[in-house]
Amino acid sequence: MRKLIVLQGVASVTVLVILAVLVLLAPYVSPYVWDDVVGGVWDPVSMVNWLGTDNLGRDMYSRLLYAGRVTLFVALASTVLSLVIGTTVGLFAAVKGGWVDTVLSRLVDAMMSIPTLIFALVILSILGTSTPVLIATIAVLDSTRVFRLTRAMAADIVVLEYFEAALLRRDSVFRLMFVEVLPNILSAKKTEFGLRFCNNFLEIASLSFLGMGIQPPLTDWGSMVRDNATIISFGGIAPLIPATAIAVVTIAVNLIVDWTLESGSRHAQ
Amino acid sequence: MPNNPHAELLAVKNLRIEAAGGVMLLDSIDFRLNRGEVLGLIGGSGAGKSTLGLATMGHVRPGCSVRAGEVLFNGESLFTLPAGRLRRIRGARIAYIAQSPAASFNPCHTLEKQVMEVLTLHQGLSAKEARNRAIGLFEELDLPDPELFGRKYPHQASGGQLQRAMIAMAIAGGPELLILDEPTTALDVTTQLDVLTAIRDTLKRHGTAALYISHDLAVVVQLARRILVLNQGKMVETGATSDVLAHPGAAYTQRLLQAFSQPPAAPAPAAAVPAAPVQPALAVNHLTAGYRKMPETLKDISLRLERGKTLAVVGTSGSGKSTLARAICGLMHFDSGSVEFRGRPLADFHLKRSREELRSIQMIYQQPDTALNPEQTVGAILGRVVSLYFGGTRDAVRARVGELLRMVELPEVFAGRKPWQLSGGQKQRVGIARALAAKPDVIICDEVTSALDPGIVQEILALLKQVQKSTGASYIFISHDIGVVRRIADDVAVIREGRVIANGPLDNVFRHSVHPYIDLLLASVPELRTDWLAGQAHRHASLSALGGGGALPLQCPTTCNPHAETSQAHGVSQ
Numbered sequence: 001m002r003k004l005i006v007l008q009g010v011a012s013v014t015v016l017v018i019l020a021v022l023v024l025l026a027p028y029v030s031p032y033v034w035d036d037v038v039g040g041v042w043d044p045v046s047m048v049n050w051l052g053t054d055n056l057g058r059d060m061y062s063r064l065l066y067a068g069r070v071t072l073f074v075a076l077a078s079t080v081l082s083l084v085i086g087t088t089v090g091l092f093a094a095v096k097g098g099w100v101d102t103v104l105s106r107l108v109d110a111m112m113s114i115p116t117l118i119f120a121l122v123i124l125s126i127l128g129t130s131t132p133v134l135i136a137t138i139a140v141l142d143s144t145r146v147f148r149l150t151r152a153m154a155a156d157i158v159v160l161e162y163f164e165a166a167l168l169r170r171d172s173v174f175r176l177m178f179v180e181v182l183p184n185i186l187s188a189k190k191t192e193f194g195l196r197f198c199n200n201f202l203e204i205a206s207l208s209f210l211g212m213g214i215q216p217p218l219t220d221w222g223s224m225v226r227d228n229a230t231i232i233s234f235g236g237i238a239p240l241i242p243a244t245a246i247a248v249v250t251i252a253v254n255l256i257v258d259w260t261l262e263s264g265s266r267h268a269q
Numbered sequence: 270m271p272n273n274p275h276a277e278l279l280a281v282k283n284l285r286i287e288a289a290g291g292v293m294l295l296d297s298i299d300f301r302l303n304r305g306e307v308l309g310l311i312g313g314s315g316a317g318k319s320t321l322g323l324a325t326m327g328h329v330r331p332g333c334s335v336r337a338g339e340v341l342f343n344g345e346s347l348f349t350l351p352a353g354r355l356r357r358i359r360g361a362r363i364a365y366i367a368q369s370p371a372a373s374f375n376p377c378h379t380l381e382k383q384v385m386e387v388l389t390l391h392q393g394l395s396a397k398e399a400r401n402r403a404i405g406l407f408e409e410l411d412l413p414d415p416e417l418f419g420r421k422y423p424h425q426a427s428g429g430q431l432q433r434a435m436i437a438m439a440i441a442g443g444p445e446l447l448i449l450d451e452p453t454t455a456l457d458v459t460t461q462l463d464v465l466t467a468i469r470d471t472l473k474r475h476g477t478a479a480l481y482i483s484h485d486l487a488v489v490v491q492l493a494r495r496i497l498v499l500n501q502g503k504m505v506e507t508g509a510t511s512d513v514l515a516h517p518g519a520a521y522t523q524r525l526l527q528a529f530s531q532p533p534a535a536p537a538p539a540a541a542v543p544a545a546p547v548q549p550a551l552a553v554n555h556l557t558a559g560y561r562k563m564p565e566t567l568k569d570i571s572l573r574l575e576r577g578k579t580l581a582v583v584g585t586s587g588s589g590k591s592t593l594a595r596a597i598c599g600l601m602h603f604d605s606g607s608v609e610f611r612g613r614p615l616a617d618f619h620l621k622r623s624r625e626e627l628r629s630i631q632m633i634y635q636q637p638d639t640a641l642n643p644e645q646t647v648g649a650i651l652g653r654v655v656s657l658y659f660g661g662t663r664d665a666v667r668a669r670v671g672e673l674l675r676m677v678e679l680p681e682v683f684a685g686r687k688p689w690q691l692s693g694g695q696k697q698r699v700g701i702a703r704a705l706a707a708k709p710d711v712i713i714c715d716e717v718t719s720a721l722d723p724g725i726v727q728e729i730l731a732l733l734k735q736v737q738k739s740t741g742a743s744y745i746f747i748s749h750d751i752g753v754v755r756r757i758a759d760d761v762a763v764i765r766e767g768r769v770i771a772n773g774p775l776d777n778v779f780r781h782s783v784h785p786y787i788d789l790l791l792a793s794v795p796e797l798r799t800d801w802l803a804g805q806a807h808r809h810a811s812l813s814a815l816g817g818g819g820a821l822p823l824q825c826p827t828t829c830n831p832h833a834e835t836s837q838a839h840g841v842s843q
Contacts, residue, residue, distance in 0.1 A: 161634040162642040165703070168598055168619055168627055169657055183644035 009259025081139035085148020094154030309493030381419025429460035554604035581758035637696030648684030
């Protein structure tokens with residue numbers, strides 16, 4: 001069991017590293033420019049177009065690499081932002097306690113009561129669908145989950161004697177949050193990063209698929225699925241290619257999370 | 270059941286257990302236990318007591334392994350038995366009682382259900398029969414309202430009641446061997462007395478053999494006919510209890526005994542302190558304070574802490590001792606009354622106190638594990654206090670940290686270590702150093718010795734005394750342990766249900782007949798005599814009645830049962 005988890009973890013890291021290298025080096029390793037029309041509509045897989053062409057006759061493989069850049073960047077950026085916001089506010093609520101905690105927690109509850117996808121759709125249709133707005137929207141909505149976990153873990157720490165000792169020194173709220181509490185919950189944050197990343201990654205893909213995510217001329221994997229969706233009824237595999245990419249990244253990150261949890265629990269023993 | 274009452278029940282032969290990496294946990298352990306016999310197992314923490322206790326059930330913790338020897342139960346080697354057969358022996362014929370009953374019960378099920386499970390599973394009784402039997406056991410163990418007691422969930426019973434329910438569960442299957450791993454260590458002295466009596470009576474009535482594991486010699490002596498002293502995984506001494514007490518052979522045993530025989534220290538003549546200071550270091554005047562859900566946890570408390578002296582605050586758990594500490598530190602809202610430091614009243618909330626006032630009053634905590642931030646080095650923990658209150662260059666702070674570590678007798682290299690790399694006693698020393706770093710006038714010691722081994726307690730008390738001599742600090746020493754208080758305090762205040770019921774010099778307060786409650790406290794401290802518990806039997810009955818019948822001058826507001834009192838209190842002041 002333990003061996004399998006390690007094996008899966010190592011395999012996942014390998015896959016993600018290869019993918020990351022390909023995506024980063026897209027201008028050098030892709031055979032075509034991503035928005036050049038190079039063939040017929042939905043040409044099948046061939047030596048010329050390795051993964052066939054899309055609904056406008058653009059090379060699927062080249063587009064997949066360029067779209068990967070956008071997808072992974074947006075997911076990473078929104079996850080980092082989400083963790084920063086959620087952790088800071090969560091620590092603040094736990095350290096301050098009292099009405100500050102109550103107000104923040106209820107606010108978060110209210111936000112979480114609305115399904116994220118629908119909430120995001122509403123916000124994006126009001127604020128417009130530029131990439132920065134997309135990142136910010138996903139980050140803010142996702143930070144509610146980070147807030148919950150952070151607050152709960154920090155709440156266990158603010159009742160301990162070493163925190164009380166810091167209170168009795170009148171340490172600043174900043175110090176209490178980031179010196180006394182944060183280091184003690186940091187190990188859980190690594191795991192959380194992986195899980196939040198998967199979540200945001202799928203969220204962005206869904207939004208793009210619904211047409212409210214990444215906008216043309218930029219493209220991401222979700223948009224590629226949307227663009228090519230109709231061919232599936234005629235037996236074409238074009239939409240399955242970006243969908244597979246989404247699945248591979250999500251599963252790989254999850255397996256790495258399992259691996260870190262496993263090695264974490266062994267350290268605890 | 271037993272055919273031959275004196276036949277050998279358990280034999281541990283030349284046992285050696287190692288942890289991963291070949292670290293020796295137990296070596297050359299060799300002893301026998303006959304039916305109906307009680308063997309006491311004594312040793313400090315890390316001596317291997319619990320490892321041995323579990324091994325006698327055929328269990329080895331994950332990562333550890335049996336390197337040599339065997340454990341025979343009724344002639345069967347437990348380590349080679351198939352899992353199914355071993356499982357039938359455990360629970361039915363060998364039962365285990367752990368230190369923390371709260372952790373041993375499943376919080377989601379009623380107590381009754383958990384006791385009944387043993388009966389239906391191992392003895393095949395019907396639910397109805399099992400319930401009747403469970404009620405019988407509760408009755409036998411003197412639990413209140415045996416019919417209704419079983420309907421409670423674990424959190425609704427007090428620590429002492431839970432431990433007795435645990436005994437009920439253990440003996441339900443009619444075991445031949447009972448392993449008791451520090452069953453009273455987590456309990457108050459008065460509760461400990463109840464549970465000890467229950468254990469003794471149960472063992473006698475059922476003729477059960479037992480292995481009684483404890484670090485407290487005085488407790489073991491009450492129950493065990495023979496004792497085995499364990500130190501760092503090796504058998505140091507074994508023999509009849511009275512022989513070992515009278516003629517301890519091993520040096521380690523002699524040291525253990527010395528910890529007890531040390532006479533109550535006469536308060537050291539206060540030579541280092543200027544004579545007769547007029548103004549006390551700290552005075553608490555008619556203080557009333559409480560929590561929203563527990564108003565008036567402290568009622569009209571008045572205390573006086575002389576400079577350079579130690580005032581012990583004594584009481585059972587839930588009496589309001591820790592609340593008092595919090596109030597003095599500035600973590601409680603005062604309903605009325607005041608706390609005066611050097612003649613000036615202190616604000617109730619720490620944020621309203623000046624930095625200088627905060628510096629002057631420092632705390633040392635009960636649990637060294639949670640008192641130090643696990644992610645900071647010792648140097649960072651101490652350095653923070655030094656640089657906050659006294660500033661200075663980085664080198665000056667580092668030098669002061671080194672000086673503090675020397676004061677608490679720790680090597681200076683410890684500055685680079687994190688708390689998990691230290692032992693319990695060492696962590697407590699760091700806690701003391703952190704308090705000293707602020708050069709305080711008053712140090713509040715909140716149960717600082719109760720999480721430590723007896724040997725370490727001695728060291729920490731000696732250290733505290735020495736620090737007091739060199740710095741002239743005054744201590745408020747909060748404790749439930751009368752033995753410890755006798756060794757360190759100049760003055761004593763006894764608190765019960767948030768009120769001071771006696772206050773004055775140590776010798777005046779700890780005399781008999783000052784107050785019935787103090788008599789109860791004093792009488793509950795186990796003494797190093799084999800007949801002590803027997804002598805307490807009739808006394809215990811009358812004192813419990815005293816506690817329960819409201820005969821004490823103080824009226825208890827709701828429940829008058831001393832056990833119920835501890836249970837309410839657990840959630841409050843801890």
